Amino acid sequence: MIALRNVTAAIFALALVTAQPATAQDKSIVVASTTSTQDSGLFEYLLPKFKEKSGITVKVVAQGTGQALDTGKRCDADVVFVHARAQEEKFVADGTGVKRFPVMYNDFVIVGPKSDPAGIKGAKDVAKALITVKDKGAPFFSRGDRSGTHSAELALWKTSGVDIEKDKGTWYKSLGQGMGATLNTAAASNGYTLTDRATWINFKNKQDLAIAVEGDRKLFNQYGVMLVNPAKCPSVKKDLGQAFIDYLVSPHGQQDIAGYRIDGQSLFFPNATDAGT
Amino acid sequence: MRAPDTDLPIVLSGITVKAGAVTILDGVTQTIAAGAPTVLIGPNGAGKTTLLRVVMGLAKPDAGSIVWGNRDDAAKVRRAIVFQRPVMLRRSAAANIAYALGAAGVPRAQHETCIAELLSLVGLDALATRPARKLSGGEQQRLALARALARDPSVLLLDETTASLDPAATKAIEDIIRAVAGRGVKVVMSTHDLGQARRLGGDVVLMHRGRVIEHGPAAQFFAQPKTEQARAFIAGELLV
Amino acid sequence: MSGDTSALTLILSGDPGLYRIIGLSLVVSLSAVACAAVIGIPLGALIALTRFRGRDGVIVVLNALMGLPPVVVGLGVYLALSRSGPLGSFGILFTPQAMIIAQTILVTPIIAALTRQTVEDLWLEYRDELAAMDIGPAARIGTLVWDARFSLMTALLAGFGRAAAEVGAIIIVGGNIDGFTRTMTTAIALETSKGDLPLAIGLGIVLIAIVVIINALAWAARRTGERYAG
CATH class of the missing domain: 3.40.190.10 (Periplasmic binding protein-like II)
Known part of the structure; x- marks a missing residue:
């Protein structure tokens, strides 16, 4: 019984340790995205490459586009990465998102x-x-x-x-x-x-x-990415979030996206530089 | 021994206890004084157990008063009871006694000595570390006695302590009772066993239907009962 | 955790991703059970030993709360911990802490309700004996909880089973973030949605095996304890 008590105490202590709130040095951002980007395996392929370049850990919460935009609206994500252009434009027009960047399509x-x-x-x-x-x-x-x-x-x-x-x-x-x-x-x-x-x-x-x-x-299915507006959501990690967006639309990032293939098939086609997407 | 104060004599006047419409004790007036064990006898339902609970302070009378050594609100420190079916705490025999010592406010430093003494008094030295619930019926009764004695009582109440024990186990208990009584502890016990009443009783109280029928010194009670009911009960007839 | 691998291969090959998921599942569920025990056991014992107006109602509600829908709890915790919610300033949405909080809420009523029942039953048995020893209310709770410890272990295991099996609450408040808040159950949900049913089933079997192992350990501890303390 004493042993059980000790185990319980140890677990409790462990919980408290893991329960440290995210500190400033912790370079990580939360990205609300869609199930398709996660289920397609793109993030598993892309995020380690980004982390290697930037040292930033990206935590992806995969939801439907509507829910992902909602998460951003509630200030619970730093970046929103979705695929519904009309809703995205509304998100930016509301002032919830800073600016929409087209990233890729499939x-x-x-x-x-x-x-x-x-x-x-x-x-x-x-x-x-x-x-x-x-x-x-x-x-x-x-x-x-x-x-x-x-x-x-x-x-x-x-x-x-x-x-x-x-x-x-x-x-x-x-x-x-x-x-x-x-x-x-x-x-x-x-x-x-x-x-x-x-x-x-x-x-x-x-x-x-x-x-x-x-x-x-x-x-045609266009993906866009937006930083959640720090003016509305002070908790947003502006610089880290923008770094992720910059990477996605950079030549490097675009090349990485193009390089994600399964059985020789490309899954996403980068088009950040195309106008009107 | 701690403070020499005592709960004796215990004076009950007109004690009535009811459970709903049923009267369990019906105006019992009785004094319990220092001396040899007082034995309560009487048929089932006579009110022996309830009387013991009132004396212990566990049951509140609906009418009447009870005074312990001139105080009517005496704390239970100097009294102890062993129920007919004592409940063993889910711990070792020694830990059961330690618990009672702690409850009685005995300093922890003295526990080890007290536990050893009490276990030896009830003859359970060898079973100190045994889980109390794994002890036999007789052993459990003896442990319950030790646990009650851990409170260093001036009055020890025993409710049918040997009711379901074999003769050897009964003898072990009776020997302990004698030893305890010999140390000046007032024992008040109920029993069904008239032989036991004869063997241990200093005085005998016959109860029937919530009343005290007859009270007197054991020798006199058994040799020359004053009431017809006592005579019939001693003769083994049914009291109805 | 990708490609055409079976759960068995992942275990045998010591896949660090899988072990991290198992580890997080255990830390989250066991922490939640520990927190729930700290709250639920005294609470259950207190309700068992006190009499007050509306006590029956409290017991009925407590028993009913054992069936709290995880998804509702998840949603409530989500709204509370959201940056725009009342506890948003802690910034712990989408973290293991949030998952522990949600599961603590799910498990506490189970432990409290089962403790209440166990302690009340034991109280009926001990009442006279403790009254004769003049045990005060606080010490009474301590004694009864300690003496009921082996039965209470079953309550803890019931709570653990609930926590370990639950996905609805933690997927909402944890976000199922790869390498951070992904547990066995959320991983199973994800693999199912990816259509990798063999891996999902494999993970499910691993989860069941872990729950069985935990229960076996608890049982062994109980048997050993009872032998020495009965």
Whole structure:
């Protein structure tokens, strides 16, 4: 019993030690980002390279884009790195973010069962493909979580002229889950879903799923990064956060992003220097 | 020995205890004075246990008064009780006694000596480190006695202490009681065993239905009972 | 922790990432149990030994709190610790400390409720004996908690089981940050979302094995203790 007491005391002491608040010397920042950048494995590849150059530890909290922007808004992150341009611009316009920097893009793809019950395989026009899915009532799984991918999906329905709120039937299932969970569900129930290509390539439980529609300009998926405004959030580590952003858009950082490949495929395409992204 | 103050005599006047509608003690008036053990006898439900609890100060009478050595609010320091089924603390035999010593305010430095003395008095020297709950029934009763004596009581109350013990274990307990009484500790004990009452009793109190029926010196009580109930009880007849 | 590796390979190869995750899981859960014990045991004992108006209500609420939804606790702690929340100035959101706080809140009612029950049962048994020895209220609590220590170990283990298995609260307040706030359960959630189900299952088996080992150690300690102190 004495021994147990000592163990408990030791654990308690350890908890207190680990409970030291982050000190000034601790060079680390919190980045609120999306599940796609994490699930695709990009951060695991990129962050050690950045740390080597700068000595800064980046702590990534992977959420949906909407939640990530919220985290920034609550001053709980130093940098927000997401993919929903309209929401990002609003974030900056609000004064919550300092400035938006485009970093890279990849594209969305529609994946679905190899048997292709909706018959959309190889379609060049994503809008037509979505209308077909709807008309045939083929099962479609939506993230439904205010993420960047969810926003993109809603925008695509809109472009297709489908009022998804009104037209959705039992074939359309809104999950309120991350990308991986949504892919798991689609794989298990032979349905279609919209995913970013990076997550798709790195996803290990594809089962009978395959890419059905890709390559349409409308499927373009731009990532942007913003420093949370220190004027609104005094706790923001301005210099460290900006150093991370500077790295991402620097030639070095852009080269590193381009260098992330799985099975010879690039997952993200740097485009910080392109105007209008 | 600590302060020579004593709780004796204990004077009960018109003690009544009720549990709901049932009267357990019905106007008991009784004086317990120094001397040889006082033995309470009587059928089940006569009120012996409750009387002991009142004497200990554990049960508050609904009516009547009790005075311990001229004080009516005496602390329990000089009294101790051994319940019919004593509860062993989940510790070793020695630690059980140490606990009682601590509760009685005995300085820690004296614990070791006191524990050794008490264990030897009740014949448990060899079992000091044994978990108390692993002791036999008789051993537990003896440990409970040692624990009660750790309070260095002037009055020791025993409730059916040998009720479920075999003759050898009963004899061990009776020997301890005799030794304790021989040191001047007033023993008040209840028992079902008339033989035990004869062997140990200085005076005998016969109780029935919450009342004291007869009280007198043991020899006289057994030889020439004054009441019909006492005669019947001694003869082994059922009191109803 | 990437690529086509199984959990078994990771363990056998001594993968430092995996060991860090296991270590953090243990530190967080055991710290939470320790904090919860420091709060919950005296609290439970106090409720067991005192009588006051509304006591029944307190007991019902305490018992019900054993089923606190982790995600709700996580959200509450998140809002409290957020920079824009009341405790934001501590700056401990997305840290192990925040996870310990959330799990302490989850585990304390379990330990307090089970302590209350255990101590109350023991109190019924000890009441006369302690009253006869004139034991005061504070010493009473100490005695009963000490004598109930082996039963209370079960309460601690129940709390540990809850903490070790829980993901809903710590993923919200910890953020599942790689190498910093990633635990066994959040790693399992992440690997599942990456579709690496074999690794997720493997990690799950490792987690279960750890919980079994902790319980076995506690059981052995109890058996040994009981032999000497019964």
